[in-house]
Amino acid sequence: MGNVDLNDIRLFVAVVQAGSFSKAADLANIPKSRLSRRISRLEAELGTALMDRSKRGVLLNEVGEQFYQRAQEMMQAAQTAVNSVQGKLDTPGGLLRLSVSTEVGRGFLMLHLAEYMRRYPDVLLEIEINNKKVNMIQDGIDIALRLGLPEGDNVVARKLTDIELGLFAAESYLQRAGRPKSPHELHGHALLNKYDGPEWRFTCKQHSVHIQGGNKLNSNDANLLGQMVSDGAGIALLPCFDNMLREGWVRLMPEWAVDTVPLYLVYYKNRGSVPTVRSMADFLLEKFGRR
Template sequence: MNTSIDLPEMKVFVAVVTDGSFTTAANRLGTDKARVSRIVRRMEEKLGAQLLIRSTRRLSVTEVGRDYFERAMCILTAAEAAEAAVAQQSREPKGLLKITAGSEFGTMVVDSWIAAFLRQFPKVTVEAEYTNRLVDIIHEGFDVAIRVGTLEDSGLSARKLGEVFYGLYATPDYLKQGSRINAVSDLKHHDLIMKATRGRSNWSLVNGTNSEKVTAAPRCSVNSTIAAKNLALEGLGIAQLPRFMAEPHVAEGTLACVLSGWAEIPAPVHAVFASSRYMDPKVRSFVDLSLSAFQGNKR
């Protein structure tokens, strides 16, 4: 038996069974009844089985025909899904892309991704909302969220872009004036600028397999990493900052690293979106660009 699959023939047979008539199926397919009948007859000859029972009054499906119909429907559905997936990926990104990200990471990092994306894809427009609340991207109509930190189990799809690494920093002038810092325990003798989390100010630092907690009362407690950086630049103490934020100032000589190697655990960064199965081209392109930009500039 010839087992090669002929999708056009399969579509004709499915149409006949669905419509219950050669004539109706022929009209819907834009052909004539005789051709449809010949195709079904040819299929029966190839399969070596009767699929339809024909009479002057009605058309009925044999048991074998019903089984073939159900399997053919699965094959055609899968073929259509495959074509749709390829078409989705091959289309040029266009239309409105709605992005959400945390306020600080959005302003300091995602802005540059959006700029590169808009330059690369002129038919796309972007609407970005930077907020520290957890956005429900499905119900609020966002295409993609950039999230820093451990993800909650939300049922959404996600792609890890990289990690944000941290360090301890202060101005060279501040470090000259204070006592030497050779160990984490020495930090209690210094002015600390801490970012408050749920009203609490402390640091959980790691260095390889070693870990230390810093619970000393800060000289200044803030709820913004940007504010912590600004205060550190004013020479008011030691702040824990993302490396991507601090390193440009280290290169300029306005900040210096303290206790190199000690910092909080790196925070993962993910792009979160509704589904990875049928991604809109503009979503896929933005996620790909974000990954490339992140990997090209280690954070």
């Protein structure tokens, strides 16, 4: 193409479509004299005149007609290319990696994944379910769902909800070991504790009691503790997700309040505008908002 400036071709098409230099200059918001010089430069680079100029407007010669057709096609192709990229950037697609704790994964996330996948069919989900503290950069995580306020200046933490906790035991265990009526009576029971979870702190009518849980079992997996409750192994402090509560469980001392645990959606600041990350963040906020 030699030294031909593609912007000069764009201006040439604008002049032809406007019908005159004056109107094209107004539409392009540039001086008419400058526009005229740009078209003259284009003709000089091509080595031929493209149009005749008169007070009535512009009239393309035979070479100008052919050049205009090809130039118009080029501009349309360029716009199509730009639109395809912008459309791709605006549409959620590609790999999205999530990290989520076991209880949140089972108690909430898995209930809505199918809907998300139907809504965003071009997104490939990769979900890591564990209770370890992940390094989002090193592990390549786009979004993490974590209990408690995360640390770090370069992350965005959006609170989804406060998770309610309850004290649960199986009827079979209570028949064998007795039913505690107050937190003080827990000392004589088998306590199953989530060691990376909240403290066992109970409040009733401005009276607070702190209990050291885990005298029989400590684990970082609430699902394991739930199974132990079902098997009659003891009493556990567990999230009150509907699909984690099992038949045969009894909620103990509901009049004694337990501190809720905040659940946060976390992603890095420079990832928040990525359509795939934004789609999942908005989806989860929508679902927790309904709850």
